[in-house]
Amino acid sequence: MGDSVRGLTVRRLGVVPYAQALALQERLVSERRSGRVGDMLLLLEHPHVITMGSSSDPEHVLVSAEERDRRGIDLVEVGRGGDVTYHGPGQLVGYPILDLKPGRKDLHRYLRDLEEVIIRAAGSLSVAAHRSPGLTGVWTATGKLAAIGVRVSSGWITSHGFALNVCNDLSWFGTIVPCGIHDRDVTSLSRELGREVTLDQASEAVLEAFGDVFQRAAL
Amino acid sequence: MARIEVPMPQMGESIAEGTVSKWLKKVGEAVQRDEPILEISTDKVDAEIPAPSSGTLVEIVVSEGATVEVGTVVAYIDSDGGPPATNGKPAAEAAPAESKPAEESSPREPTPSMPLPPPASPPPAAPSPAAAPASSAPAPAGAGVQAPDSAEERMRTRSTPVVRRIAEEHGIDISAIPGTGHAGRVTKNDILGFIESGKEPTRPGQTAVGTAPAPSAAPSSPAVVTSAPGTATPAPAAAPSELWERFYGEVRHPEFPIRSADRVEAMDKIRRLTAEHMVVAKRIAPHVHSFIEIDFTAIDRIRSANRQRWEEQGARVSYTAFVAWAASRLLREFPMVNSTVSGNNVIYRGNVNLGMAVDLNPGLIVPVIKDADELGLVGIARKLVDLAERARSRQLNPDEIQGATFSITNPGVLGTLVGMPVIPKGTSAILGTGAIEKQVVVVQDPATGDDAMAIRKRALFSLGYDHRIVDGADAARFLARLKEVLDAFPEDA
Structure with a gap:
């Protein structure tokens, strides 16, 4: 293939409000496009938030505005693919800001690659995860382990990404119909293993897999 | 004036259509080349589409929410920057006939006729153990299970658009290919495998009725031979990256007939991962592989002399601990032995993390001593005992089996003279240690300088190395240094 390994700057940002992460991504996408920064992977957590993609069905948000206020859940509309998603503490959110040129200019391949990262990372933590034909995301036998929704901006620059349930309280997913899929449960790495998996452990596994799948070496 | 078409771009090999989600420019607005003019969405992806040329957006053909095939003209740009065409149809009703309302092909619910292609490589840990015995039957999966529906129906239900496109390019009848996908569906790998097997005619557009193996082979239906839409160039059947993935990413083990007295068991997860990895x-x-004695x-003398002291410290210092200590020191001298080839680069690892193969009987696991070069002999020994014990009781943390930069395996523990171990993926070498046995060897009598026979404890070591990055002489020098250190092991290690 002759494709050499590219560097990858990894930023562990801790807990970042959704709107702030959105603004950061927008800035990084434009800086990536102009070449001022290299490929990056942002790893972070969001406070409780429900996000709606451009194709979201508002009926998939199951809590009223009053209840959202009461429980402290934000609702944000964003320019990415995918339906309604919930994010919250204990979920590892990864936003790769990558230039997919020249070798990876394929939207489906990019989605499948992100799934592969999660599957490998889960595998390295002894969780058997898989794709589900016709659905983007990563599943285990129990339910949905990770949601994926991405945006590819002009110049094949990526933003948004994946949300991997690590040790989050899954009951919060009761506030939405995840990605418009009614009939499937959500799960997390901790639930799968019956023990607490930390975000650090999950991050390490994801980083390792990310480097392998995308041929990027963490700088 | 130059009226330039803006086609729905090919955003991926397996992407046959896209939904216009948002026009970022209005008719009459000036656009710069490469400036985003619209957004499209396909399953889970939103993408900005840049203008192919500078000028004025003079006509929007496909309105927001409409889904059109790749190659369909969605807008026109006048590169001379003239006024918008007055006879341009209103955008809302100008969507071409084949466009569908957004609901029908909504990204969140792909319609049955437009299923997502299966992933290029199956997830490593996906297949459930329950499914394995069934697939170990020698008959090709899916064959014979399908109801004898019409060829057209089978074509539609048994393939994805990308498979149909590949089939059409190669003039292959999909119904003749045994499918291994969901419900006997013909996957991309199936069809690529079929093409590689040489059963296909070389000229595109020709129907492969005669060469298809199955008796049910039917002529391709019109639906299948419809050419790729518009200006889109069909992707090559097997892009180099695809073959790459299949060769290095995907492992499929050939199946063999089962005889009557046999027992068939699904591989458990460790076995399956090990098989794939190997x-x-x-x-x-x-x-x-190179060998040294x-x-x-x-070392035996040092062990005897210190055994009691070490026992008081609660440490059990095995021969392997000595070897790990020595290797961890030498790896800094031989960076290529502590590296990996990655694409056209070599990654020289900044840490010395020793993967130590542990026999689980049955099974094998390789826990890692991180930064072994920073540990003393007793530290390494303690770590070894701890990792081996927890490996056997299945209590290792996931991060304790990751990140090895060099590995040591000890086939000698069961008396084997020496082994030729497989180099773990992502590293450049592995050391195999053979059985330590007493031997009669010729030595020099220190008093007289004459040759004499002596009884010595010796073992054969093998170094398996990746010849892309480690030369034979590098390996020889590494082994010679290892011998030097171990033969005269420092008392203060």
């Missing part, structure tokens, strides 16, 4: 590791690295007499 195949991939052997595919990647050109393996070479190590004298353990000095």
Whole structure:
């Protein structure tokens, strides 16, 4: 293939409000496009938030505005693919800001690659995860382990990404119909293993897999 | 004036259509080349589409929410920057006939006729154990299960658009290919495998009725031979990256007939991962092995002299601990032995993390001593005992089996003279230690300088190395240094 390994700057940002992460991504996408920064992977957590993609069905948000206020859940509309998603503490959110040129200019391949990262990372933590034909995301036998929704901006620059349930309280997913899929449960790495998996452990596994799948070496 | 078409771009090999989600420019607005003018969405992806040329957006053909095939003209740009065409149809009703309302092909619910292609490589840990016995039957999966529906129906239900496109390019009848996908569906791998097997005619557009193996082979239906839409160039059947993925990413084990007295069991997860890893590791690295004989007499003496002291410290210092200590020191001298080839680069690892193969009987696991070069002999020994014990009781943390930069395996523990181990993927070498046995060897009598026979404890060591990055002489020098250190092991290690 002759494709050499590219560097990858990894930023562990801790807990970042959704709107702030959105603004950061927008800035990084434009800086990536102009070449001022290299490929990056942002790893972070969001406070409780429900996000709606451009194709979201508002009926998939199951809590009223009053209840959202009461429980402290934000609702944000964003320019990415995918339906309604919930994010919250204990979920590892990864936003790769990558230039997919020249070798990876394929939207489906990019989605499948992100799934592969999660599957490998889960595998390295002894969780058997898989794709589900016709659905983007990563599943285990129990339910949905990770949601994926991405945006590819002009110049094949990526933003948004994946949300991997690590040790989050899954009951919060009761506030939405995840990605418009009614009939499937959500799960997390901790639930799968019956023990607490930390975000650090999950991050390490994801980083390792990310480097392998995308041929990027963490700088 | 130059009226330039803006086609729905090919955003991926397996992407046949896209939904216009948002026009970022209005008719009459000036656009710059490469400036985003619209957004499209396909399953889970939103993408900005840049203008192919500078000028004025003079007509929007496909309105927001409409889904059109790749190649369909969605807008026109006048590159001379003239006024918008007055006879341009209103955008809302100008969507071409084949466009569908957004609901029908909504990204969140792909319609049955437009299923997502299966992933290029199956997830490593996906297949459930329950499914394995069924698939170990020699008959091709899916064959014979399908109801004898019409060829057209089968074509539609048994393939994805990308498979149909590949089939059409190669003039292959999909119904003749045994499908391994969901419900007997013909996957991309199936059809690529079929093409590679040489059963297909070389000229595109020709129907492969005569060469298809199954008796049910039917002529391609019109639906299948419809050419790729518009200006889109069909992707090559097997892009180099695809073959790459299949060779280095995907492991499929051939199946064999079962005889009556046999027992068939699904591989458990460790076995399956091990099997996959071994195949991939052997595919990647050109393996070479070199051997050297190590004298353990000095180490034996040190062990005897210190055994009691170490026991009081609660440490059990095995021969392997000595070897790990020595190797961890030497790896800094031989960076290529502590590296990996990655694309056209070599990654020289900044840490010395020793993967220590542990026999689980049955099974094998390789826990890692991180930064072994920073540990003393007793530290390494303690770590070894701890990792081996927890490996056997299945209590290792996931991060304790990751990140090895060099590995040591000890086939000698069961008396084997020496082994030729497989180099773990992502590293450049592995050391195999043979059985330590007493031997009669010729030595020099220190008093007289004459040759004399002596009884020595010795073992054969093998170094398996990736010949892309480690030369034979590098390996020889590494082994010679290892021998030097172990033969005269420092008392203060």
